[in-house]
Amino acid sequence: MLSVSIFILIQFCPAFAQEAGHIELKCLAESEIEVVNEKGEKEILRVKAAKVVPGDEVIYTIYYTAIGQEPVNDIVINNPVPEHMVYKEGSALGDCAEIKFSIDEGKSFDSPENLKVKDAEGNEHPAVAKEYTNIRWMLKHVVKPGQTGQVCFRARLE
Amino acid sequence: MGDKDILFGILIFFTKDEKGRKTVKPWNLFKKAAILALAFGLMMGMTKPVCAGGTHSGIQIGNMATVDYKMNDISQTPIESSPDGNSTPGIDGGESTTFVVDNKVNMTVITQDTAPVLVTPGGIGYYLTFLITNTGNTTQDYALSVNAVIQGGETKFNNQLDAFDMNNVRIRVDDGDGQYNDANDTADFIDELAPDANILVFIDANAPLTTKNGEYASYHLIATTHNGGALGLGALTEETEGADNADSVDIVFADANGTYDRRGDGQFSDQGDYKCVSSALIIIKTSEVISDPINGNLAPKRIPGAVIEYVTNIKNAPGAGAAADIQVSESLDYEITEGAITFDPDGYAEGYGIELTDSAGTITLTTLKDDEETGGDQGDFGGISGDNNTVTVTGISLDGGESAIIKFRVIIR
Numbered sequence: 255m256l257s258v259s260i261f262i263l264i265q266f267c268p269a270f271a272q273e274a275g276h277i278e279l280k281c282l283a284e285s286e287i288e289v290v291n292e293k294g295e296k297e298i299l300r301v302k303a304a305k306v307v308p309g310d311e312v313i314y315t316i317y318y319t320a321i322g323q324e325p326v327n328d329i330v331i332n333n334p335v336p337e338h339m340v341y342k343e344g345s346a347l348g349d350c351a352e353i354k355f356s357i358d359e360g361k362s363f364d365s366p367e368n369l370k371v372k373d374a375e376g377n378e379h380p381a382v383a384k385e386y387t388n389i390r391w392m393l394k395h396v397v398k399p400g401q402t403g404q405v406c407f408r409a410r411l412e
Numbered sequence: 413m414g415d416k417d418i419l420f421g422i423l424i425f426f427t428k429d430e431k432g433r434k435t436v437k438p439w440n441l442f443k444k445a446a447i448l449a450l451a452f453g454l455m456m457g458m459t460k461p462v463c464a465g466g467t468h469s470g471i472q473i474g475n476m477a478t479v480d481y482k483m484n485d486i487s488q489t490p491i492e493s494s495p496d497g498n499s500t501p502g503i504d505g506g507e508s509t510t511f512v513v514d515n516k517v518n519m520t521v522i523t524q525d526t527a528p529v530l531v532t533p534g535g536i537g538y539y540l541t542f543l544i545t546n547t548g549n550t551t552q553d554y555a556l557s558v559n560a561v562i563q564g565g566e567t568k569f570n571n572q573l574d575a576f577d578m579n580n581v582r583i584r585v586d587d588g589d590g591q592y593n594d595a596n597d598t599a600d601f602i603d604e605l606a607p608d609a610n611i612l613v614f615i616d617a618n619a620p621l622t623t624k625n626g627e628y629a630s631y632h633l634i635a636t637t638h639n640g641g642a643l644g645l646g647a648l649t650e651e652t653e654g655a656d657n658a659d660s661v662d663i664v665f666a667d668a669n670g671t672y673d674r675r676g677d678g679q680f681s682d683q684g685d686y687k688c689v690s691s692a693l694i695i696i697k698t699s700e701v702i703s704d705p706i707n708g709n710l711a712p713k714r715i716p717g718a719v720i721e722y723v724t725n726i727k728n729a730p731g732a733g734a735a736a737d738i739q740v741s742e743s744l745d746y747e748i749t750e751g752a753i754t755f756d757p758d759g760y761a762e763g764y765g766i767e768l769t770d771s772a773g774t775i776t777l778t779t780l781k782d783d784e785e786t787g788g789d790q791g792d793f794g795g796i797s798g799d800n801n802t803v804t805v806t807g808i809s810l811d812g813g814e815s816a817i818i819k820f821r822v823i824i825r
Binding site: 273274275276277279280281282283284292302303304306307308309312314316317318319321322324325326327328329330331332334336337339350358379411 | 430439465466467469471473474475476478479480481482483484485488489491492493494495496497498499500506509510511513514515516549653657658662664666
């Protein structure tokens with residue numbers, strides 16, 4: 255009952271509304287389609303992920319923008335691999351970012367070569383992309399006010 | 413997520429799961445309740461969200477990133493992503509970027525016969541067997557149709573050409589027992605076939621009397637996707653055209669081409685064959701002069717008193733079906749009544765006027781007269797009442813490639 259009361263206060267009392275942070279974070283899900291342009295050439299376009307069936311690949315792009323008056327640093331973006339989707343090996347990108355992966359729901363992260371899983375018999379083998387549960391980008395640079403950047407990855411719908 | 417977690421989620425209107433995923437807006441109580449019910453249903457095995465055909469259609473896939481950062485080296489409250497951009501710190505500040513899994517229409521039709529189904533002219537109830545599998549991600553109905561290969565068209569097996577059509581061709585859907593039973597398998601369409609599920613379908617037909625040994629009749633079975641969701645055959649499933657909607661289930665045809673359909677048309681098909689296997693008897697009758705009263709056995713002539721041997725060779729063609737209970741009857745009534753010949757009752761031994769060489773080469777001499785007067789002997793002459801002056805041989809069985817020879821002798825008067 256106490257929790258419910260707190261929720262109601264947070265939701266409906268403006269005095270408790272949180273102020274905006276210093277980063278705006280935006281996530282887009284897109285698919286690639288092949289079209290023929292005016293020159294008659296085939297061209298790959300990205301469109302909002304709408305017609306997605308099992309086996310299709312979705313491109314997730316996370317845009318970050320420093321919207322405050324001060325620069326921000328030590329930016330860490332964490333993205334769980336969406337349920338029913340499988341991370342595409344080698345697809346995670348991000349300028350000036352150290353990219354690591356988790357195979358334990360985000361409890362720990364490491365480079366692909368260091369990720370090991372144990373099978374039912376207790377034998378250890380290198381983790382494969384479909385076993386990744388989370389992706390983490392650690393940006394090495396300071397983001398100045400108004401500056402925008404992006405990181406991305408691809409995943410396939412099971 | 414355990415039961416305790418769900419109860420806790422109800423009280424505080426959700427925390428993130430262990431992956432930090434959130435797919436609901438915090439203010440939408442009804443949506444949360446529905447999702448809770450769905451989650452509970454999934455736990456209880458009510459639905460199976462992933463199958464061999466992939467994630468079931470209608471499932472919403474959400475994604476949300478979270479950013480941690482510092483300002484002036486002081487850690488700030490994390491911010492979640494949203495499709496339009498979010499800067500409100502804290503849990504529930506963001507919104508998942510979502511799409512709904514679309515309906516991937518896919519199925520296979522595969523003949524279960526490994527060779528043509530053999531039929532006998534005039535026989536009934538011959539069936540071809542096909543397995544229809546829903547390899548898509550949505551429960552579907554399937555209309556079923558049959559296309560008879562035109563005469564001269566290619567068969568499924570043995571590189572043959574279609575030469576005839578079966579009669580009374582019907583489609584029957586298995587009732588679930590895995591075998592054809594005409595009385596029970598009465599449906600002619602497939603109702604509510606879940607993803608990964610399969611069912612047998614039969615083409616039942618009768619063989620016309622006119623078909624000949626070795627001829628083929630070939631058929632395509634075509635399954636066409638219809639909408640599932642209710643008892644009975646739903647409306648024809650049509651691929652979604654134009655702009656797609658991320659929040660609704662669009663329909664995408666992902667089927668390959670079968671033997672009688674195109675790729676991506678919501679149909680699949682395969683082909684099966686009937687092959688006629690009947691006996692193909694060839695009967696050759698010859699005669700030879702054995703002796704005459706003047707020349708004896710040396711260059712005898714067909715003169716009065718000459719003995720003439722009639723030889724009837726019955727051959728079943730190689731590869732033809734077995735022929736059983738062959739009966740050969742040859743009336744000599746006209747010739748005997750007119751006084752032209754007499755039957756030689758002792759042609760092969762005293763009292764044995766008919767010789768039969770069966771398929772194994774065994775020679776049997778049969779009596780002149782049927783002892784039982786019912787045709788019980790294999791060879792008779794005038795044995796059965798009303799069959800006077802008729803040579804009758806019964807009970808001959810020949811597999812394909814086998815032959816039998818009947819001989820009897822007459823004397824020219």
